[in-house]
Amino acid sequence: MRAATWTGVNEVSVETVPDPTILNDHDVILKVSRTTTCGSDLHLLGGYIPFMRAGDVLGHEFMGEVVEVGRGVRDRRIGDRVVVNSFIACGKCWYCTQELYSLCDNGNPNPGITEALWGQSPGGCFGYSHAMGGWAGSHAEYIRVPYADVGAFVVPEGVSDERALFASDAVSTGWMGADLAGTKPGDVVAVWGAGGVGQMAARAAMLLGAERVYVIDRLPERLAQVREHVGAEAIDYSRTDVLAELREVTGGRGPDVCIEAVGMEAHSLGVQGAYDQVKQQLRLQTDRPSAVREAILACRKGGSVFVLGVYAQMVDKFPLGALMNKGLTVRGAQVHGQRYMPRILDHMARGELTTEHLATHVMPLEDAARGYRVFKDKADGCVRSVFLPNG
Amino acid sequence: MAVPRILDSLRRAATEAGGALLGRLQHVRLPGVGQSSSADDPETAARRWRAVTVLRSPEQIGTGADLPAPLAALGDRVEVRVTPAPGDRGAELAARYRDLPSDDDLRALRSALREAKQLIEVGEVLRVDPAPHGTRKATPQGAVLEGATARAGGEGVL
Ligand SMILES: NC(=O)c1ccc[n+]([C@@H]2O[C@H](COP(=O)([O-])OP(=O)(O)OC[C@H]3O[C@@H](n4cnc5c(N)ncnc54)[C@H](O)[C@@H]3O)[C@@H](O)[C@H]2O)c1
Numbered sequence: 001m002r003a004a005t006w007t008g009v010n011e012v013s014v015e016t017v018p019d020p021t022i023l024n025d026h027d028v029i030l031k032v033s034r035t036t037t038c039g040s041d042l043h044l045l046g047g048y049i050p051f052m053r054a055g056d057v058l059g060h061e062f063m064g065e066v067v068e069v070g071r072g073v074r075d076r077r078i079g080d081r082v083v084v085n086s087f088i089a090c091g092k093c094w095y096c097t098q099e100l101y102s103l104c105d106n107g108n109p110n111p112g113i114t115e116a117l118w119g120q121s122p123g124g125c126f127g128y129s130h131a132m133g134g135w136a137g138s139h140a141e142y143i144r145v146p147y148a149d150v151g152a153f154v155v156p157e158g159v160s161d162e163r164a165l166f167a168s169d170a171v172s173t174g175w176m177g178a179d180l181a182g183t184k185p186g187d188v189v190a191v192w193g194a195g196g197v198g199q200m201a202a203r204a205a206m207l208l209g210a211e212r213v214y215v216i217d218r219l220p221e222r223l224a225q226v227r228e229h230v231g232a233e234a235i236d237y238s239r240t241d242v243l244a245e246l247r248e249v250t251g252g253r254g255p256d257v258c259i260e261a262v263g264m265e266a267h268s269l270g271v272q273g274a275y276d277q278v279k280q281q282l283r284l285q286t287d288r289p290s291a292v293r294e295a296i297l298a299c300r301k302g303g304s305v306f307v308l309g310v311y312a313q314m315v316d317k318f319p320l321g322a323l324m325n326k327g328l329t330v331r332g333a334q335v336h337g338q339r340y341m342p343r344i345l346d347h348m349a350r351g352e353l354t355t356e357h358l359a360t361h362v363m364p365l366e367d368a369a370r371g372y373r374v375f376k377d378k379a380d381g382c383v384r385s386v387f388l389p390n391g
Numbered sequence: 392m393a394v395p396r397i398l399d400s401l402r403r404a405a406t407e408a409g410g411a412l413l414g415r416l417q418h419v420r421l422p423g424v425g426q427s428s429s430a431d432d433p434e435t436a437a438r439r440w441r442a443v444t445v446l447r448s449p450e451q452i453g454t455g456a457d458l459p460a461p462l463a464a465l466g467d468r469v470e471v472r473v474t475p476a477p478g479d480r481g482a483e484l485a486a487r488y489r490d491l492p493s494d495d496d497l498r499a500l501r502s503a504l505r506e507a508k509q510l511i512e513v514g515e516v517l518r519v520d521p522a523p524h525g526t527r528k529a530t531p532q533g534a535v536l537e538g539a540t541a542r543a544g545g546e547g548v549l
């Protein structure tokens with residue numbers, strides 16, 4: 001089959017690779033209909049997560065049709081149209097029973113790397129390096145999905161492929177951030193990053209009852225999407241002092257909930273930006289945390305900060321004093337998508353959650369290298385490139 | 392002829408180094424890196440109980456020959472201890488060697504504990520290989536990572 005692979009730092013190729021086969025009883029094989037780029041892939045492409053091997057198949061946000069089922073699969077059937085969560089979870093371990101699916105004990109067959117890095121290993125993720133399990137990704141004609149009864153959700157009839165695709169990762173991640181940060185009716189919520197994840201965190205916060213939601217970015221086309229498709233307010237950090245603006249619109253309190261959806265390649269202006277870039281390049285810090293810093297400083301006393309952006313290891317100049325003295329709750333996670341996907345698909349069916357606008361660039365899989373280039377450069381208004389491996 | 396052979400042996404060395412590197416990372420003690428907080432002498436470290444928590448009652452884990460096959464296969468060389476975990480977390484399944492184990496022995500024990508847990512909780516051991524992939528260029532970094540992943544099921548802090 002054809003598949004888009006990582007072939008070196010910022011290099012993507014489309015190659016012929018072997019077809020996947022069922023290896024475990026709980027597997028299904030999916031014929032991929034849609035698969036999309038995610039901001040997380042940029043951290044991989046750029047070599048910030050150095051556990052990729054040349055030839056690894058990329059992609060973790062996808063949907064398709066079940067074409068083969070393993071002996072132990074109970075609920076999924078051949079022909080089902082399903083959207084699959086990006087994290088691989090068994091559904092049986094203690095973490096899964098607590099609905100902390102991305103922490104599944106049984107989803108990463110290579111836990112040695114992440115244990116050595118972090119002390120414990122989270123679960124596995126499709127197409128996300130050998131640290132996260134070495135699972136082949138979804139930018140391919142077919143993909144093997146382990147624990148399919150747990151991670152593959154049938155798409156309701158009224159929901160189009162175009163909309164359902166993003167339930168896989170962008171929406172479930174955004175929803176998790178808004179939910180686990182404790183968003184309540186009446187809250188003011190601020191979201192850093194207007195990519196697919198940030199926009200969906202903002203929409204989720206609104207559906208969870210937030211009274212006002214602000215999204216911070218600098219790319220005009222993304223800020224326009226925030227106003228038009230999400231219905232939240234947009235703040236351009238390249239033109240305004242974000243901390244001052246947030247104080248002004250919250251009566252001096254600061255937002256109740258601050259959600260960071262930017263990640264370890266955060267961009268920042270002036271001295272802070274230069275400092276972080278140099279330290280990251282010298283490997284004195286592995287991650288650039290400017291949005292997390294700002295979220296902690298902006299948050300109201302006793303408020304809650306959720307880190308959705310992906311970080312690999314260490315950061316510098318972390319405002320621990322503000323965190324402690326303001327009594328903040330800080331939490332982060334990879335996506336516990338299985339917990340939210342049924343509810344998300346319901347909201348999609350009712351038209352309360354729309355995602356089609358994120359797919360600014362839709363193309364055949366053969367064009368994956370170009371798709372990643374525009375997505376990485378944020379060129380031509382690209383928010384997400386979507387590939388169609390089977391036409 | 393000679394050049395490919397040299398490259399090949401370099402690559403083998405890199406693969407070996409990758410595995411060894413991963414084994415070493417868990418004993419590093421820089422602030423924020425590595426997983427060791429105080430210096431156990433190598434023998435104490437090797438003899439520690441290694442444990443996984445399994446979401447089952449202790450009676451459902453089995454003993455002796457009834458233990459899940461990967462653990463039972465280690466036979467009398469290891470002692471096994473099963474105790475209830477606090478709260479609703481199931482059972483703590485721990486094992487250690489009776490004699491002084493080699494690094495390979497320890498890798499075998501880590502893998503056995505992880506596999507035993509999976510067999511009990513989900514009924515099978517998750518496999519990732521063979522996974523579809525494209526051309527693997529023969530680079531030293533690739534070989535280091537290959538070494539690290541090949542061993543990753545038997546490494547880690549367990
Ligand atoms: N936790 C999870 O499970 C999970 C899942 C998916 C994605 N992610 C992570 O979420 C992050 C966002 O993903 P995405 O797909 O939306 O990525 P993206 O690259 O499309 O969007 C990131 C946005 O952040 C903006 N940005 C950069 N610096 C900023 C700053 N200092 N302040 C405000 N905005 C800034 C960029 O302009 C861009 O629009 C990434 O780090 C990704 O790895 C996490």
Ligand SMILES: [Zn+2]
Nearest residue numbers: 038039040169
């Ligand atoms: Zn993602």
Ligand SMILES: [Zn+2]
Nearest residue numbers: 090093096104
């Ligand atoms: Zn699990």
